[in-house]
Amino acid sequence: xxxxxxxxxxxxxxxxxxxxxxxxxxxxxxxxxxxxxxxxxxxxxxxxxxxxxxxxxxxxxxxxxxxxxxxxxxxxxxxxxxxxxxxxxxxxxxxxxxxxxxxxxxxxxxxxxxxxxxxxxxxxxxxxxxxxxxxxxxxxxxxxxxxxxxxxxxxxxxxxxxxxxxxxxxxxxxxxxxxxxxxxxxxxxxxxxxxxxxxxxxxxxxxxxxxxxxxxxxxxxxxxxxxxxxxxxxxxxxxxxxxxxxxxxxxxxxxxxxxxxxxxxxxxxxxxxxxxxxxxxxxxxxxxxxxxxxxxxxxxxxxxxxxxxxxxxxxxxxxxxxxxxxxxxxxxxxxxxxxxxxxxxxxxxxxxxxxxxxxxxxxxxxxxxxxxxxxxxxxxxxxxxxxxxxxxxxxxxxxxxxxxxxxxxxxxxxxxxxxxxxxxxxxxxxxxxxxxxxxxxxxxxxxxxxxxxxxxxxxxxxxxxxxxxxxxxxxxxxxx
Amino acid sequence: xxxxxxxxxxxxxxxxxxxxxxxxxxxxxxxxxxxxxxxxxxxxxxxxxxxxxxxxxxxxxxxxxxxxxxxxxxxxxxxxxxxxxxxxxxxxxxxxxxxxxxxxxxxxxxxxxxxxxxxxxxxxxxxxxxxxxxxxxxxxxxxxxxxxxxxxxxxxxxxxxxxxxxxxxxxxxxxxxxxxxxxxxxxxxxxxxxxxxxxxxxxxxxxxxxxxxxxxxxxxxxxxxxxxxxxxxxxxxxxxxxxxxxxxxxxxxxxxxxxxxxxxxxxxxxxxxxxxxxxxxxx
Numbered sequence: 194x195x196x197x198x199x200x201x202x203x204x205x206x207x208x209x210x211x212x213x214x215x216x217x218x219x220x221x222x223x224x225x226x227x228x229x230x231x232x233x234x235x236x237x238x239x240x241x242x243x244x245x246x247x248x249x250x251x252x253x254x255x256x257x258x259x260x261x262x263x264x265x266x267x268x269x270x271x272x273x274x275x276x277x278x279x280x281x282x283x284x285x286x287x288x289x290x291x292x293x294x295x296x297x298x299x300x301x302x303x304x305x306x307x308x309x310x311x312x313x314x315x316x317x318x319x320x321x322x323x324x325x326x327x328x329x330x331x332x333x334x335x336x337x338x339x340x341x342x343x344x345x346x347x348x349x350x351x352x353x354x355x356x357x358x359x360x361x362x363x364x365x366x367x368x369x370x371x372x373x374x375x376x377x378x379x380x381x382x383x384x385x386x387x388x389x390x391x392x393x394x395x396x397x398x399x400x401x402x403x404x405x406x407x408x409x410x411x412x413x414x415x416x417x418x419x420x421x422x423x424x425x426x427x428x429x430x431x432x433x434x435x436x437x438x439x440x441x442x443x444x445x446x447x448x449x450x451x452x453x454x455x456x457x458x459x460x461x462x463x464x465x466x467x468x469x470x471x472x473x474x475x476x477x478x479x480x481x482x483x484x485x486x487x488x489x490x491x492x493x494x495x496x497x498x499x500x501x502x503x504x505x506x507x508x509x510x511x512x513x514x515x516x517x518x519x520x521x522x523x524x525x526x527x528x529x530x531x532x533x534x535x536x537x538x539x540x541x542x543x544x545x546x547x548x549x550x551x552x553x554x555x556x557x558x559x560x561x562x563x564x565x566x567x568x569x570x571x572x573x574x575x576x577x578x579x580x581x582x583x584x585x586x587x588x589x590x591x592x593x594x595x596x597x598x599x600x601x602x603x604x605x606x607x608x609x610x611x612x613x614x615x616x617x618x619x620x621x622x623x624x625x626x627x628x629x630x631x632x633x634x635x636x637x638x639x640x641x642x643x644x645x646x647x648x649x650x651x652x653x654x655x656x657x658x659x660x661x662x663x664x665x666x667x668x669x670x671x672x673x
Numbered sequence: 674x675x676x677x678x679x680x681x682x683x684x685x686x687x688x689x690x691x692x693x694x695x696x697x698x699x700x701x702x703x704x705x706x707x708x709x710x711x712x713x714x715x716x717x718x719x720x721x722x723x724x725x726x727x728x729x730x731x732x733x734x735x736x737x738x739x740x741x742x743x744x745x746x747x748x749x750x751x752x753x754x755x756x757x758x759x760x761x762x763x764x765x766x767x768x769x770x771x772x773x774x775x776x777x778x779x780x781x782x783x784x785x786x787x788x789x790x791x792x793x794x795x796x797x798x799x800x801x802x803x804x805x806x807x808x809x810x811x812x813x814x815x816x817x818x819x820x821x822x823x824x825x826x827x828x829x830x831x832x833x834x835x836x837x838x839x840x841x842x843x844x845x846x847x848x849x850x851x852x853x854x855x856x857x858x859x860x861x862x863x864x865x866x867x868x869x870x871x872x873x874x875x876x877x878x879x880x881x882x883x884x885x886x887x888x889x890x891x892x893x894x895x896x897x898x899x900x901x902x903x904x905x906x907x908x909x910x911x912x913x914x915x916x917x918x919x920x921x922x923x924x925x926x927x928x929x930x931x932x933x934x935x936x937x938x939x940x941x942x943x944x945x946x947x948x949x950x951x952x953x954x955x956x
Contacts, residue, residue: 539842562838565813569838572816573846 195266197469201259202462205250206455210241218245219452242456253278253453254446263462270469271396271415272406273431275438279414280457281449283390284310286414286430288317293412293436293444294356294384295320297600302347302383303358304369305593306336308390309623309660311358312599312635317448319600323351327363328508329590333499333520334549336590336631337508338362338369341377348381356384361392361405361413364545364629365552366516367509368402375409384435387413393421394515397472398480402511411436420479420515420556423464427457475557479515482564483555486517489568495524495575515555519571522549522587525580527654529626531571534578539570545628548586548651552629586650594639597672602637607670609663612648615640618671623660626651632660640671678709680723682899683867690714690724690897696791701783703835708791714897716791718759720784721834724897726759731795736933737893737905737941739765742824742857744923744938745912749823750774753851755811755839756861757828758784760796766826767798768928775804776822778815780835782808812838818851825852827860832873840877845884849910858908862890865948866900868956874904875955881908889914890952891941893932904948915939 216223225232225240232240246252251260260278268276279286287310295301297319303311304327315322325347328337344357357378362368371387378385387405389395393415395404405413413431417423432441468475487498497520501512521531532546544554553567596619597605607621617640624634633651634644648666652658658666679689690711697708707719715728726734739762743749750773754762758779766775777799779785785806789796798804807814811827825848830836838844839860848858858881863874882888885908895903907914920935944952 562810562812562835565810565816566838566841566843569812569816569841569843569847573843573850576846576850 195262195269197266197270197466199262199266200459200462200466201262201266202250202455203459205259206242206244206459209244209249216244218247220245239456242459244455246453250455253280253449253458254451255442260458263458263465267429267461267465268431270465271413271429271431272404273413274434274436275432275441277430277432277441277445278453278458278461279428279430279445279449280426280453282426283414283416283428284308284313285445285449286428287311287388287390288314288448289430289441289445290386290412290414291315291320291356291358292318292447293441294386300351300354301356301358301386302344302351302354304336304339304360306363306590306631307358307360308388309625309630309632311388312623312632315599316603316636317600319598320355321598322595323347323354324593324595326592327590330503330509331587333497334522334587334590335365335367335518336363337367338510339374340507341370341373342507344374345377348377348383352381354383356386358386358388359405359410361387361389361395361408362402362511362513362516364391364631365518365550366391366513368511368513369508370506370510371405371408371410372403379409384411385409386411389413390416391419391516392513393417393419393468394472394476394479395513397468398476398515399473400480401476402513406431406433409433417461417464419554421464421468422557424457424460427461429461476515479555479557479559482559483515483517486553486555486564486568490519490571493568493572493575495579496521496571497523517553517555519551519553520549521546521551522582522585524575524578525582525585526574526578527585529651529654529656530578531574533655534574535570539566539573541567541570547626547629547656548654586647591633591641591644591647593635594641595637596639597637599636602672606673608673609668609670612666612669613645615669615671616642616645621670621672622662624648624658624666624669625660626656627659634660640669678711678717678719680719683869686867688897688899690717692717697787699783699787701781703781704830706781706783706787708787717897718788718792720830723831725830726761726792726795727897728792728794730896731759731761732930733893733895733932734903735761735765736930737891738762738826738828738859738861740923740928740930740933741891741905741907741914741938741941742826742859743769744919744935745914745917746823746855746857747771747919747922751822752776753778753815753818753822753825755779755815755825755827755829756836757826759788759792760785760799762826762828763801763804764795764798767801767803769926772803775801776814777804777806778811779806779808780810810838812841812844812847815844815851816847820851820853822851823853823856825856825858827858829861831863832877840873840880842880842883845881845908849884852910855911856909857912858885858906860906860908862904862906864898864900864903865951866902870899871951872956875951877906878952879955881906884908886910887913889942890944890948892944892948893941915942
C-alpha cells in the first residue's frame with residue numbers, strides 16, 4: 194500500500210531546488226533569470242519549477258523513479274492498474290486509448306456526441322466509428338447517453354468491433370449505464386473506453402455516478418484539470434488489468450512531448466494527493482454549492498436547472514449533480530445569448546452556452562458570494578431580457594449520415610465550396626461550436642439542409658463556430 | 674511609546690491616527706474587525722484595516738445617507754438597509770415616525786455584536802421593534818423581494834471585500850425590482866479622488882445609471898475617509914433629489930442634526946467639474 198500522503202514529483206522538485214543545481218540544460222530561461230518579465234508575471238516559484246527531465250526528476254517518456262512512483266500512487270488512488278501522466282491535455286489521453294485498441298479499418302462503437310478528440314483519434318489511426326444514437330431529451334434539446342440496449346444491438350451487428358467508447362458523463366453531466374455496457378463489451382471480447390473528461394470527481398466524491406474504473410472500464414481518460422484542480426492541460430490516462438502498460442506507453446509516446454512540463458506534472462501529483470486525502474469533503478461542498486444554485490435558479494421561474502429527476506434508467510441513466518446545466522429557452526433566450534449577457538453585462542464567465550442551455554462550472558474554488566452573484570444575475574436577465582420563445586430552434590442533436598470513415602474523408606481529395614451550396618455533399622472537415630467541442634459535422638458525414646440551418650442559427654445566436662480551414666466558415670471543404 | 678493606526682489611502686498615501694489602545698481584534702468569518710481608542714477621534718471601528726466609523730465623524734456619514742432621501746420621499750414606510758452593522762443608519766431612520774418597518778441585512782453578525790459593546794450610542798435603535806435584523810448576504814436577500822421597499826440604503830464597505838456583491842449590476846437590478854413605484858436607492862458611492870476609489874465610483878455610477886431612470890450623486894466631507902471627499906448615490910424610479918425635496922415638511926419634523934440641513938441638501942448635489950466629468954465620461 195502506497196501512501197496517498199506522498200507526492201513524489203513535488204518532493205523531488207523541492208529537493209532539486211534546495212540543492213541549487215547549476216543548470217547547463219534547458220529550459221534556457223534557467224529558473225527564470227533569463228526572462229525577468231515573464232518571471233515578474235508568473236512568479237519566481239513558478240519559473241523555478243519549470244525544469245528539464247534529469248536523473249533526480251525522472252523522465253515522462255520512460256519513467257523509472259519519481260514519475261513512476263507518482264503514477265503508481267495515482268493508479269491506486271483511482272483504483273486503476275496503471276495511471277499515466279498526460280501533459281498534452283485530455284485530448285491526448287482520449288486519442289491514446291482509441292489508438293491503443295483499434296488499428297486502421299477496425300471498428301469502435303461510440304456515441305456521436307463525443308468530443309472532437311475521439312474523432313481526431315480515428316483520423317489519426319484510421320479506425321472506423323460505429324455510431325450509436327445517443328438518446329435526446331426533446332424538451333431540453335440535448336443529447337444524452339447511450340442505452341445498454343442500443344449498445345448491445347451495435348455489438349451484435351458489429352461483432353468484429355474492438356471497443357466501446359462511453360462518455361462518463363457527457364458535458365451536461367448525463368451518464369449511461371456504464372457498468373452494464375462494460376459487461377456487454379467484455380462478454381463480446383471488446384474493450385471499454387471511458388471518456389471521463391468531466392468525471393474526475395466520480396472517483397473521490399460520495400453519492401456520485403459510478404466511475405469508469407469501478408465499472409470495469411479498460412481505459413479511462415480523466416481530466417484532472419477540470420474538477421480535480423490541477424493545471425490546464427494536465428490529465429490522467431488510467432488502464433485496467435487487461436491492458437499492456439508498455440504498449441500504452443508506446444502509443445502515448447507517439448504523440449506526447451518529450452519535454453514533459455514539471456509544472457503540469459507536479460500539479461497532477463499535488464492535486465491527486467489533495468483529492469485522495471480530502472476529496473470526500475471537497476465534493477460534498479461542491480455538491481452543496483450546485484444544489485443551492487439549482488434550487489435557487491429553479492425558484493426564479495423560467496429557467497430549468499435539471500437534475501436526477503430526469504433519470505430514466507436508459508439514455509439518462511444517471512446524473513452528476515455537481516453539474517449545473519440550466520435550460521433557458523423558456524425565457525426566450527438561447528443559452529449562448531445568456532452566456533454572452535452574463536459576461537458582457539454582469540462580468541460573469543460561465544463554461545458554455547449552446548442553443549437551449551447554459552452550463553456554469555461549479556467547483557471547490559467557488560465562493561458563496563459568487564454563487565449569489567450568478568443567481569442574482571440570472572434573475573436580473575430574466576427581468577430585463579426575457580422574450581417570447583416562438584421561433585427558437587429546439588434541438589441540439591442531428592443524427593449523422595456517415596458516408597466515409599473520418600480518415601478517408603479527412604485525407605481524401607477535397608475542394609472548397611460556399612457553405613450554403615454544400616447540401617448533399619460529403620464533408621471533409623469538422624464544424625462545431627466551441628465549447629463544448631462536440632462536432633455538428635465530422636469528416637465523412639453527409640451535409641444536409643437541416644445541418645446547414647443549424648449552423649446558420651448557431652452562428653446568428655453568437656456561438657463560436659470552429660473546425661473548418663476557413664476560419665470564417667463561409668466555405669467548407671467537401672469531397673470530390 | 675507611540676501607537677499609530679495607519680490606513681493606506683492609496684498605494685503611496687497613508688493616513689494615520691494616533692491611538693492609545695486596541696480595544697478589540699478578531700478575524701470573523703468574513704473580515705478582520707478592530708476597535709481602537711484614539712484621542713482625536715474617540716473610538717474607531719476598522720474592517721480589514723479600513724476605518725468604517727469613528728465617534729467623532731460618524732454623524733456626517735449617517736446624516737447624509739439617511740436624511741437626504743427621507744426629505745425627498747415623505748411617505749417612507751418600509752426600508753431595507755444593507756450593511757450598516759454599526760447601527761448608525763438605523764439610529765437615524767428610527768427618528769422618523771412614518772417608518773413602519775426596517776429590514777437590516779448585514780452579512781457579518783459579529784460587527785453588530787462588537788458595535789453593541791463598543792459603540793452603544795450608535796446602536797441605540799437596534800432593538801427598536803420596527804427593526805428586523807437578517808444576517809445574510811444582501812444580494813441573496815434582495816433578489817426575492819418585489820415592489821416592497823420605499824427606500825433601500827446600501828451602507829456597504831468598499832467593493833474589494835465582502836461588500837463586492839453590492840456594487841454589481843445584478844444587485845442594482847434586483848434592488849430596482851424590490852422597490853415600490855416611487856422608491857429610492859441610496860448608496861455609499863466611494864470617493865472621486867484617488868484612482869482606485871474613483872474607478873470603483875465610476876463603475877458603480879455607470880451600473881446604476883443603466884438600471885434607474887433618475888440617477889444623481891451627492892457629496893459630503895468625511896475627514897477619516899480616503900481624501901475626505903466622499904460621495905453618495907441617489908437613484909430613483911420617479912422622484913428627483915432636488916425638485917422633489919420638501920423642505921417645509923422635513924423642517925416641520927423637528928429632527929435635530931449636526932451636519933444635514935435642507936440648504937445643504939440642495940448644495941450637496943452640486944459637484945466639482947472634475948467629478949462631473951468623471952461621472953459623465955467614466956475614467
